[in-house]
Amino acid sequence: MRKTLYIISLSTLVFSCTSQKNIKKNTYRPKTPVSQPKTVTNSASQEKIKPQITKESGVEFFTTNIADITKNDNTVSYGSIVSAKPAGYKVVKTHFPAIAQNFRQKYLILHYTVLPDDKSITVLTQQGVSAHYLVNNLGDNEIYQLVDENKRSYHAGVSAWRADKNLNDTSIGIEIVNMGYTANAAGLKTFQPFSDDQIKKVAALAKDIVTRYNIPATNVLAHSDIAPTRKQDPGPLFPWKKLYDEYQIGMWYDEAAKQNLLTLAQTDISTKYNEPSFVYMVQIALQKFGYAIEGSGKWDDATKKTIEALQYHFRPQTYDGIMDAETWAILQALNQKYPTK
Template sequence: MRKTLYIIGLSMAVFSCTSQQNAKKKQYIPKTPSVQPKTAVKTTSEKPKPKVTTEHGVEFFTTNIANPANNDNTASYGSIVSAKPAGYKVVKTYFPAIAQNFRQRYLILHYTALPDDKSITVLTQQAVSSHYLVNNTGDNQIYQLVDENKRAYHAGVSAWRADKNLNDTSIGIEIVNTGYITDASGKKIFAPFDDAQIKKVASLVKDIVSRYQIPATNILAHSDIAPTRKQDPGPLFPWKKLYDEYQIGMWYDEAQKQGFYDLATSTDFQSKYNDPAFIFNVQTQLQKFGYGLDLSGKWDDATKKTIEAFQYHFRPENYDGIMDAETYAVLQALVLKYSLK
C-alpha cells in the first residue's frame, strides 16, 4: 500500500513540473520596439515683428502687422496701456496679437449751437464733451478735448444700423455754429458755416477716417443717429461739398436718383402716399439705409423726424419731413449704393 501511494505521488509531481514547463514555454514575451529617431519638422520662421519703442519710459507700437483687408490693425495711435499687477511683471514678448481692430468705428459731426467761448466752457466743464472742437475764430487751431482712445459724451442715446450707444465706438467733432431759430411759421432757419471752418473740418475728418479705416457709411450727422432728438449739424452743413472735394462721407449718384424720380413721377405717387403699405415701405427703406426707426405703417412723429433728418443730410433744399417724390428717389438711390457696405 505504501509503495502504491509513493508511485502516485511521484507521478503527480512529474505531471506538475511538466505543466509548469509547458506554461513557461507558451508565455508571451513582448518585443521591445526599436525607437527610430524622428525627422525634425521644419517650421516656417515668423516674420520678425517691429519692436515696441520707448520714449521717456512710455511704450508705443505704431506699425500695423495685421491684415487691413480683414479690418485688423495692430497700430496704436497713443501709448500702450498695460496692467501693473503687484508682485508680477507684464512682458510684451509676444506683443502684438494680429487679431484686433480699432474701437473707433464711427465719426459723428455736431454743431454746438453756441458761440466760441461758451462752446469751450460747456464742452470742458459740463457733462457733455467731444473729442475735437472746431472753432470759428479764423485761426489754424483745432481744439482737442478728449483722448481719441476714450469715450466722449457727445452722441447720447443713438443708433445706426445694428449698432447702438455710439459713444462707445465713435469719435465726436463739435463745430462752433449757432444752430437755428424758428420763424413765425415754425420753420427752422439755420445759421451758415464759414468756408475756412469747413476746411478745418475736412482736414480733421480725412486724418481720422484714414487712420481708423472708418467707412463712408459711418461718417454721420448727430441727427442721423438720433433723428427724433437732434438737428445738428443741420441742412447748411455742406455734405455734398465734402463728398465732391474731399471724398468724405456718402452721396447718391445723380443718374440713379433721376431714374428713381422718373419712375416715381410716372405713377400716381401722391395717391398712395397715405397707404399703410407705402408708408411701411418707406420706413423699411429708411431702416435698411441705417436709421433706427420702428416699422409702424403710419406717418408718426418718429417717422416724420427721421425723414427730416434724412433731408438735412441728403436733400437740404427742402427739410419739411414729408416724403415727396424727390426725397423718395434720393433714398432709393442711396439704399442701392450703400445698403451692403
C-alpha cells in the same frame, strides 16, 4: 553521405555570409561631424517677426499695422500702450501684439454746439458733455482736442445706426461752433451758416481720422442721422456734398441713379402716399439705410423727423419732413449704392 554533408556545409556558409552582409548594412553609421549644426525650428511654428515697440521718455508705443486693413483689423496704436502692473509680477511684451484686434473707432459723428466759441469750450470741457475735437469760428489754424481718441467722449447720447447702438462707444465726435437754428411761430427752422475756414478745418480733420481708422463712408454721419427724433445738427447748411466731392469723405447718391428712379417715385407719391403699405415700405427703406425707425405704417412724428434728418444730409434745399418724390428717389438711390452688408 559526404555529398549531403557538403551541401549542408555550403548552405551554412551562404547563410553566414548573407547574415554578415545584412549586419554590416544595418549597423553602418556615418561618422559624427566634429560640430553639430544648430537645430532649426519648424518654420510653420516660428513666430512672425514683428516690428519693435518704441519707447519715448519711458512711455511705450506701437505704431505699425501688421494686420489686414481691409478687414479693419488693425494693430496700430495712436496712443501709448496701457499695461497692467500686477504686484509681484512683470508684464512682458515678448509676443505683443496679437493680430486679432481692431479699432474701437468705427464712426465719425459731426455736431454743432449752439453756443459761441468761449461758451462752447466751457461746456465741452467742464460739464457732462464732451467731444474729441472742437472746431472754432475764429479764422485761425487751430483745432482744439478735448478728449483722447482712445477714450469715449460724451457726444452722441442715445444713438443708433444700422446694427450698432450707443455710438459713444465706437465713435469720434467733432463739434463745430455754430449757433444752430431759430424757429418762427409756424415752427419753420432757419439755420446759421458755417464759415469757409471751419469747413476746411473739418474736412482736413475728418480726412485724417477716417484714413487712420479706415472708417467707411457709411459711418461718417450727422448727429441727426444717429438720433433723428432728438437732434438736428449739424443741419442742412453743413456741406456734405462738398466733403464728398472734394475730399472723398462720407456718402452721396449717384445723380443718374436718382434720375432713373424719379419717375417711378413720382407715381408712388401721387398714387400710394397715404396707403399704409407704402408708408411701411418707406419706413423699411429708411431702416435699411441705417436709421433707427420702426415700421408703423403711419406718417407719425418719428417718421417725419427721420425723413427730415435724411433731407438735412442729402436733400438740404427742402427739409420739411415730407416724403416727396425727390426724397423718395434719393433714399432708394442711397440704398442701391450703400447696401447693408
